[in-house]
Amino acid sequence: MKFSKAGSAAAVIAALALTATACGGGDDIKSPSASPAGNGGKKIAVGIKFDQPGLALKKPDGTYAGFDVDVARYVAKELGYGPDQIEFKKAPSAQREQLIKNGDVKFIVASYSINDKRKQQVDFAGPYFLAHQDLLVRAGDNSITKPEDLNSKKLCSVTGSTSAQNVKDKLAPKADLQEFGTYSECLTGLENKVVDALTTDDSILAGYAAQPEHQGKFRLTGLSMSDERYGIGLKKGDTELQSKINTALKKMVQDGSWDRAVQANFGPAGYKNAPAPQVTEGS
Structure with a gap:
């Protein structure tokens, strides 16, 4: 008797399952927790800086x-990856090309200026931001008002960055170039009078100067010594990924996400950014 009831129950369940399948309900109704993650749940490794406010x-x-x-999160989303599928990896300036070549990262978003020398080793998507090279000096130091004032002074930037070399080669050939591993080390050297100025992009300098612990200690000179077009670095020859990232960057600008990200991250520093640049790489 008990066996018969169990058999009847099983038959009812089977019939219901067949009905649901016939109606397509099994495909259309899924609980969110059961939904598969994008790209089969795989993670994507993205290179960024870890020390640039x-x-x-x-x-x-x-x-x-x-x-x-x-920007990295938006692009990854457009490539089909959720926030929990992004694995951020530290990408110091001097290691960016090697990280890409080794396949340690899928792409790099790290204030990565597009130039011909780098394009011999990697490809770029973008650009997605236009910055200008400037100088950060101590607030009370009025001896540096133009690039030529750096002659015989100690100028700091990070190893692998083009900024300091640009000053030494073109503007102040007698500058004493000091290369540290990170911008944070340069900033500490500037505060302790080990170096006289820190040079890199104004966006980076503004981020440091705006930190609560640094407010009032430093000032930007307001010199626009070069245009720096930030691009997203990727493996050379990967035109498919380049095209997809370019499409994502254009969408980010069009839907307003780019402007919102600029305001959220640079607004508190009073930084006046240039408009979103036109995507030109790979076109």
Whole structure:
């Protein structure tokens, strides 16, 4: 008797299952938790800086914030990856090309200026931002008002960056170039009078100067010594990925996400950014 009831129950369940399949309900109704992650649940490794306030900063709680971070997340989303599928990897200036060549990252969003020398080793998508090279000096130092004033002074930037070399080659050939591993080290050297000026893009400098612990200690000179077109670095020859990233960047501008990210990350510093540049790489 008990066996018969169990058999009847099983038959009812089977019939219901067949009915649901016939109606297509099994395909259309899924609980969110059962939905598969994008790209089969695979993760994507993205290179960013970890120490650039306003652009890309790894915070003490292990989260990431900044304009480059927002761009990276938007692009990854358009490639089919959710926030929990992004694995951020530290991409110091001197290691960016090698990280891409080795396949350690899929792409890099790290204040990565597009230039011909780098394009011999990697390809770029974008550009997605236009910055200008400037100088950061101590607030009370009025001896540096133009690039030529750097002659015989100690100028700091990070290893692998083109900024300091640009000043030494074209503007102040007698500058004493000091290369440190990170911009944070340069900033500490500037505060302690080990160096006289820090040079890189104005967006990066503004991010540092705006930090609560640094407010009032430094000033930007307001010199626009070069145009720096930030691009997204990727493996050379990967035209398919380049095209997809370019499409994502254009969409980010068109739907207003680019402007919102700029305001959220640079607005507090009072930084006046240039409009979104036209995407030209790969076209």
